[in-house]
Structure formats: structure tokens, C-alpha cells
Amino acid sequence: MASLDASRQAAFAKFVLPEVEVLYRVALSMTAQPADAEDLVQDTLLRAYRAIDRFDGAHPRAWLLTILRNAEVNRHRRRRPDLLDDPDVHLEHDTGGGPFDMVPPTPEELVVGREFDEVVDAAFGALPVKHRQVVRLIDIDGLTYAEAAVLLGVPEGTVMSRLHRARKRIRDRLAAAGLAPKQGGGGR
Amino acid sequence: MMGRRLRQMRDMRECLHVGPQLQSYLDGECDPATVRRVAAHLEYCRKCGLELAAYREIKRALATHEQPADDAVARLRAFGEHLAGAGPEAEL
Structure with missing residues (x-):
């Protein structure tokens, strides 16, 4: 029994601890509040500890994300109304595009400054919830498509x-602000 | 020898193929054959190069968006280390 606990603890240290920050x-x-996020991760760590002897050692992050997801589902069995919307229809008709109506900047002219970041932040904040969530998971949290x-x-x-x-929605906001070329124009 | 018009048509077809792959390419999510094809196209297509540059800057801006609070991560790491060190009684 003691050796089972020891191997469980070793596996937990090896596979789980490196993933705590992610x-x-x-x-x-996944949550609106930092305190909720902390509770969710604590719950996930406990569940992972209990289940670690059944984990085969392959893809620990994906395994932990599954546990986290299940823990989150249990925490909120009743989903919020804004999460019931189908996010994929919201951007369907907002394809942007159109002809080039400005001289396309060179890559160096794509201004990487405060204004650029402010437009990105505003556009990010205006995304539908589920789109914002995916952008966060990939671009801020660093997950792969498969992990997300x-x-x-x-x-x-x-x-x-x-x-x-x-991202295209964000890009179109940048184009409208003159901080990125409008799609569909230019040339090689 | 390929005529200018023919070459333009070929390049436009490549844009249509490569354009939808640019974000996956940027994310490192393309298969090796697609990576080679996109990279070859980017060698000469300014429009797709600008498009990629725009997405790269968006990704950079988003990546610096938020950092988790260090103290929360430290608390969670300590909790995990306690679990790893103390065994089942840590669940109490």
C-alpha cells in the first residue's frame, strides 16, 4: 500500500506538477473570476491525484485538460445563457474583405505600437464568448488546437x-483603423 | 516558357490555396507538405506575406494580453507539491 502511494506521488510529481501554471x-x-479559477485547478489536482494510478503516462496535458473540463462541468451544471448561443453564426456574415482602398503598407509599416495593441484588445473584448475563449486558449494560454x-x-x-x-474579425478591425491592409487587394 | 498571364493565374490559384492556411501555418499546425507549400508561396507573394505579418502581430499582441497572478500559481503549485509529498491524507 505504501509503495502504491509512493508510485502515485512520484507519477503526480512527474506528470501533473509541471502543468500547474498552464x-x-x-x-x-474557463471561469470569470480568478478565485473560481483557483478553486477549479485545486479540484482538478485532487481529481488527478486520485486518478493518477490509472493514467498511462501519454499526453499528460490532454489528460489533465479532460479532468479540468469535467470538473468545470460539474461546477456549473446549469450553463449560462450566453454560452448557449451558437457562436459560429455570429461572425458568419461579417467576412470583411472588399477591395484595397488604401496603399498597402510594407511589413515594416504594420505599426506595432500602443494603438495596434489597443485595437487588438478592443476587438478581442468584442468577440462572442466562445470565440474569445478559443483565442485565449490558443494565443494566451498556449494550447494546441487538439488540446483546446x-x-x-x-x-x-x-x-x-x-x-x-x-482573428479575422480582429484583423478586420485593424484594417478599419488603418493598421493592417484590407483583405482582397494588393499584389505580389 | 510560361507566359506572364499564365503565371499570374497560377499565382492567384496558389493565393486561394495558401490564404486559408496562413493562420494554421503561423500556429505550427500544418502538416509538413503544407508548410513547404506555404513557405514557397511566401517567397514571392507580397499580399500573403502582409497577411501573415498582420496575423503574427495580432498573435503577439494577444500573447502579452494577460499574465496569471504569480501568487495564485505559487499557491496552486504548493498545493500540488503538498499532494505529491503528503499522499492521501492531503485530500482531507
């Missing part, structure tokens, strides 16, 4: 589609 980042993306898909319980293609459309 889990917290992801939990922040596991976490959200959706196909990888859905993650990709939400992410790409969300």
Missing part, C-alpha cells in the same frame, strides 16, 4: 474555425 491559465479562460478541442469537448475543426474567424 492549468491555471486555462482555468482563468479536448478541453472544450468539440472537434478540432471547430476550434480552428472559431479561432480563425475570431
Whole structure:
């Protein structure tokens, strides 16, 4: 029994502890409040500890994200109304594009300054909840498409589609502000 | 020898193929064959190069968006280390 505990503790230290910060980042993306995120990760760590002797050692992050997701589902069995919307229809008709109506800047002219970041932040904040969540998971938390898909319980293609459309929405805001070329114009 | 018009048509077809792959390419999510094809196209296509640059800057701006509070991470790490060190009684 003591050796079982020892091997469980060793496996936990090896597979789980290195992922604590990523889990917290992801939990922040899944919850509205830092305190909720912390509770969620604590719950996840406890569940992982109890289940570690059944874990085969392959893809620990994906395994932990599944546990985190289940813990989150248990915490909120009643989903919030804004999460019931289908986020994929919101951006459907906002494809941007149109002809080039400005001289395209060189890559060096793509201003990487405060204004650029402010427009990105504002556009990010204006995204539908589920699109914002995917952008957070990939671009802020550093998950892969596959890891985000596991976490959200959706196909990888859905993650990709939400992410790409969300970034395109941000990009179109930048184009409207003159901070990126408008799509569909220019030349080689 | 390929005519200018023919070359333009070929390049436009490549833009149509490569354009939708740019974000996956930036994220490192393309298969090796697609990576090679996109990279080859970017060698000469200014429009797709600008598009990629825009997405790269968006990704950079987003990546610096928020950092988790160090004290929360430290508390959680301590909690995990306690679990790893103390065994089942740590669950109490």
C-alpha cells in the first residue's frame, strides 16, 4: 500500500506538477473570476491525484485538460445563457474583405505600437464568448488546437474555425483603423 | 516558357490555396507538405506575406494580453507539491 502511494506521488510529481501554471491559465479562460479559477485547478489536482494510478503516462496535458473540463462541468451544471448561443453564426456574415482602398503598407509599416495593441484588445473584448475563449486558449494560454478541442469537448475543426474567424474579425478591425491592409487587394 | 498571364493565374490559384492556411501555418499546425507549400508561396507573394505579418502581430499582441497572478500559481503549485509529498491524507 505504501509503495502504491509512493508510485502515485512520484507519477503526480512527474506528470501533473509541471502543468500547474498552464492549468491555471486555462482555468482563468474557463471561469470569470480568478478565485473560481483557483478553486477549479485545486479540484482538478485532487481529481488527478486520485486518478493518477490509472493514467498511462501519454499526453499528460490532454489528460489533465479532460479532468479540468469535467470538473468545470460539474461546477456549473446549469450553463449560462450566453454560452448557449451558437457562436459560429455570429461572425458568419461579417467576412470583411472588399477591395484595397488604401496603399498597402510594407511589413515594416504594420505599426506595432500602443494603438495596434489597443485595437487588438478592443476587438478581442468584442468577440462572442466562445470565440474569445478559443483565442485565449490558443494565443494566451498556449494550447494546441487538439488540446483546446479536448478541453472544450468539440472537434478540432471547430476550434480552428472559431479561432480563425475570431482573428479575422480582429484583423478586420485593424484594417478599419488603418493598421493592417484590407483583405482582397494588393499584389505580389 | 510560361507566359506572364499564365503565371499570374497560377499565382492567384496558389493565393486561394495558401490564404486559408496562413493562420494554421503561423500556429505550427500544418502538416509538413503544407508548410513547404506555404513557405514557397511566401517567397514571392507580397499580399500573403502582409497577411501573415498582420496575423503574427495580432498573435503577439494577444500573447502579452494577460499574465496569471504569480501568487495564485505559487499557491496552486504548493498545493500540488503538498499532494505529491503528503499522499492521501492531503485530500482531507
